[in-house]
Amino acid sequence: MFGQQAMAPALAAAALTAALVAVLVAGCGGAPEDAAAARGGTSQGTAPQGTAPQGTASQGPASQGPASQGPAAQGPAAGFNATDVAWLQLADALHGRALPMLALAADRSEDRALAALAGRMAEEHEAERGRLRTLLARTGVDGGANPHAGHDMPGMPTAADLRALERARGGDFDRRFVPLLRAYLRQLVLVAEGEQRSGESAEARRLAAATARAHTAELARLPDGPGKGAGG
């Protein structure tokens, strides 16, 4: 999906010319902005003058792909499409948030069966994360940090959730833990279903099918309780 080419010959010429001009005039920057142009986009006359958000007129924020970064990142390797990549990254990020949560159950839960289930899941989900990351590496896209790490996405326990869980004990822990675990598993099943329908890589789709079955079975083993029905 990305990496699509959009080059009409005329546009290519324009791009070349633009590049040439950019090189020729380099160093002449810093001219004051046209005062009239700075008023653009304020036709309702209500916003203060110079409505461009700070920092965007002269340079992009660090996360915007700085100019020094070089050519645009490549699309996925042959055999993978954008859905494969998005699913692998998101499922990996979901695991990244949930694994620390699973580790909390052993010495906090008052439900021995739940604690045992969480312990088994911690091992199995760690292994599953390894399979996700192996496939992700083969897509050729994952150049560094997961783009969804550090971002509260549906199904992820938040940092505040994890802090509350760390402090909780016994029944209080279980009442908080089960809905968060259920939301996490449901989201894994949901996005795995999307991957099975829209992914391209047969291997990724097989992994998605296997994980959807596994997490559906895990959901069925969760205790009923006040958290039942939460999480969606």
Added chain:
Amino acid sequence: MRATRLLALLSVLIGTFALAPAAPAGARVIRVAEFLADCPFSHRLPDDPIVFPGLPGASHMHSFFGSRVTNAHTTLTDLQNGATNCNPAVDKSSYWVPTLYRDGAPVEPAIVTFYYLGEGVRDDVIARTQPLPQGLRIVAGNAKATGTGDPSSIARWSCLHAGQVNPSKDFVTCPSGTMLESYLDFPQCWNGRDLDSADHKSHMAYPVGGQCPSTHPVPVPKLRQVIRYPVSGDPSHFRLASGGGYTMHGDFFNAWPAAEMERRVRDCIQPIVKCGADGRPV
């Protein structure tokens, strides 16, 4: 009768305007490189066809503007064949932002305007602005921004009809009777090659020193998203689906017909002329 005389005067005035010939090119135009599209709220879905293509439900909640059909699977063809609520109706593009919540209930904007601007680069760069290519996808802002001190946040919140309230990267307290508004500027320098990139950002860049960097040499119109929400007062009641006000971001999937985009760039942006939704000088 006084009212009758007023009506007569009014009809004469209207007639005068109706009969006046179109202003010749270059005469009495407003020297602002701009055209626009007004695209109200269309629908809400936890989908994102740029970041999570093919994965319905994967995203935080989004409010979609313009195209009525956007979901997790949307392609350029879907947009071109689908309905839109934009004025002008030729704009089949899709625009979306994280949904705003007040006390947990979604709030949709009352006014949504997408300005296409030349500003941000020198006039000689504006003069060689190229049309935004069909199918181009741009994401502006950072959904993962951690606070108002985070330089990666380009969010800007202010109040409609209350310019005395200082803008902020986070929600501001708007006086009763005014509206909370969000401004967001998209990058306007294209690498001339890719309609998207793996991180959905690196095919675009912001200008540096009034010009586009050599890595992203093609100046295109700067999209400025201006959204007015019918809410005011204590910002502690507000949150975005992505978090605090500083996580405001916008997604754009360009489905303007190439000829309509080209005409507006030629007639409004390059010559620095303020145009309306129809792409004609105002």
